[in-house]
Amino acid sequence: MIDFRYHLVSIVAIFLALAVGIVLGTNLLQDPAIKTANEMTSQLTRANEDLRGRLETMQAREQDHQEFVTTLTPQLVAExxxxxxxxxxxxxxxxxxxxxxxxxxxxxxxxxxxxxxxxxxxxxxxxxxxxxxxxxxxxxxxxxxxxxxxxxxxxxxxxxxxxxxxxxxxxxxxxxxxxxxxxxxxxxxxxxxxxxxxxxxxxxxxxxxxxxxxxxxxxxxxxxxxxxxxxxxxxxxxxxxxxxxxxxxxxxxxxxxxxxxxxxxxxxxxxxxxxxxxxxxxxxxxxxxxxxxxxxxxxGTGAGAAAFQPVPPTPAPSPSSTESGS
Missing domain, CATH: 3.40.50 (Rossmann fold)
Incomplete structure (x- = not known):
């Protein structure tokens, strides 16, 4: 007949085995897991810095582009x-x-x-x-x-x-x-x-x-x-x-x-x-x-747009160019 002492010893053995497994698993996996996590963090940090740099470059170029177009606008639309x-x-x-x-x-x-x-x-x-x-x-x-x-x-x-x-x-x-x-x-x-x-x-x-x-x-x-x-x-x-x-x-x-x-x-x-x-x-x-x-x-650029802008009208030939071509 299995007595109370047998049950107690069995339970203690189970918990002891779990404890030993946890200790062994932690010691075996700790260094590789930490190393992998650190490497991933470094990669993500570098990628984020790269993307931020690209975004800043694109924003600067867009700002220059807008300033360029704005400066030329009076000439582009004159009269x-x-x-x-x-x-x-x-x-x-x-x-x-x-x-x-x-x-x-x-x-x-x-x-x-x-x-x-x-x-x-x-x-x-x-x-x-x-x-x-x-x-x-x-x-x-x-x-x-x-x-x-x-x-x-x-x-x-x-x-x-x-x-x-x-x-x-x-x-x-x-x-x-x-x-x-x-x-x-x-x-x-x-x-x-x-x-x-x-x-x-x-x-x-x-x-x-x-x-x-x-x-x-x-x-x-x-x-x-x-x-x-x-x-x-x-x-x-x-x-x-x-x-x-x-x-x-x-x-x-x-x-x-x-x-x-x-x-x-x-x-x-x-x-x-x-x-x-x-x-x-x-x-x-x-x-x-x-x-x-x-x-x-x-x-424009959205759905249904046929082109970004109308076809510019063909300028009428000047009298001098007409004469030279005749």
């Missing part, structure tokens, strides 16, 4: 938009950093910025569509007719465009007295706002997309509303360009993506998804110039 009036339009969530830089480039190109139109959240809210529709019908001239298929935002965009845009150079830079109540009415209704004084008529427009893609149940209708505004401003003036950053506005759900996916609007309205780059701000000017000449294109 490209001489005498033109440009309306700036901002969707909710559009950034201000590159918008301010682009405004400066537009001025360097010879254009005058007539003002900023801010499209507010309420303009895109489906719950406010009925109120917007009623306000548009109340404010529009009696002779203005909308297509049977026009959405609420198509109608509102058409009315705004008729108020703020023109193709007549003699009217550019002057207020539209016949539709003076339109901006006031939509502003009072909380659908739009303006930066500064009442807006004068422009010949061209630049629309800034939100810095984040549209999301949620209303994403598609919001993107369509923004596209409607771009199309209407383009039709009522000499051209329109939608701009933003490739990582956001040209991503799935982005406003530029919605424009490029619209088979009809994309034929008329241009887009530039590199507004956050100095060279992209130059491309905006080139895209506006192309619009004035009756063309349109999708430019």
């Amino acid at each position: 490209s938009l001489a005498g033109e009036q440009v309306l700036i339009v901002e969707a909710p969530g559009a950034g201000t950093t590159y918008r301010e830089a682009t405004e400066q480039v537009l001025v360097q190109a010879g254009a005058e910025v007539t003002g900023r139109l801010l499209l507010l959240d309420k303009f895109f809210d489906p719950k406010s569509a009925g109120v917007l529709d009623g306000l548009v019908n109340q404010l529009k001239p009696a002779e203005m007719a909308f297509a049977d298929t026009a959405t609420v935002h198509d109608k509102a965009a058409t009315l705004l465009a008729a108020t703020l845009m023109t193709t007549d150079q003699t009217l550019a830079g002057t207020p539209n007295e016949t539709l003076a109540a339109v901006v006031d009415g939509l502003q009072t209704g909380g659908f739009i706002d303006i930066d500064g004084d009442a807006l004068n008529r422009a010949t061209l427009s630049v629309l800034y997309a939100p810095d984040a893609p549209y999301e949620g149940d209303n994403a598609e209708s919001q993107a369509a509303a923004f596209t409607s505004v771009a199309g209407a401003l383009d039709a009522a003036g000499k051209g329109a360009v939608v701009t933003g950053a490739a990582a956001t506005s040209a991503a799935p759900g982005g406003a530029i993506t919605a424009l490029r996916d619209d088979s009809e609007i994309v034929k008329r309205v241009s887009s530039v998804d590199s507004a956050d780059m100095p060279e992209g701000q130059v491309v905006i000017v080139y895209a506006l110039r192309e619009q004035m000449n009756g063309g349109a294109g999708q430019y």
Whole structure:
């Protein structure tokens, strides 16, 4: 019969064996394990330092690159938009950093910025569509007719465009007295706002997309509303360009993506998804110039861009070169 002493001796033997195994295992593995860990730590440290050095080099090169382009910008855009009036339009969530830089480039190109139109959240809210529709019908001239298929935002965009845009150079830079109540009415209704004084008529427009893609149940209708505004401003003036950053506005759900996916609007309205780059701000000017000449294109680095910039126009031959070649 196995007694208590046998059990006790067995248990002590088991724990003694475990203790001996732990001691032996620790002594055998300690040095190799520590050595391996130290080597891995050294490798990771060196790799991290190498990556940090590369990043700093790339950042320095990018800074030099941006300074170089910024310095050359006045020459690159000189007189490209001489005498033109440009309306700036901002969707909710559009950034201000590159918008301010682009405004400066537009001025360097010879254009005058007539003002900023801010499209507010309420303009895109489906719950406010009925109120917007009623306000548009109340404010529009009696002779203005909308297509049977026009959405609420198509109608509102058409009315705004008729108020703020023109193709007549003699009217550019002057207020539209016949539709003076339109901006006031939509502003009072909380659908739009303006930066500064009442807006004068422009010949061209630049629309800034939100810095984040549209999301949620209303994403598609919001993107369509923004596209409607771009199309209407383009039709009522000499051209329109939608701009933003490739990582956001040209991503799935982005406003530029919605424009490029619209088979009809994309034929008329241009887009530039590199507004956050100095060279992209130059491309905006080139895209506006192309619009004035009756063309349109999708430019930048994001999905759907056909090229980084429009094909530069071929300069007309000078009289001297014509004579020498004849």
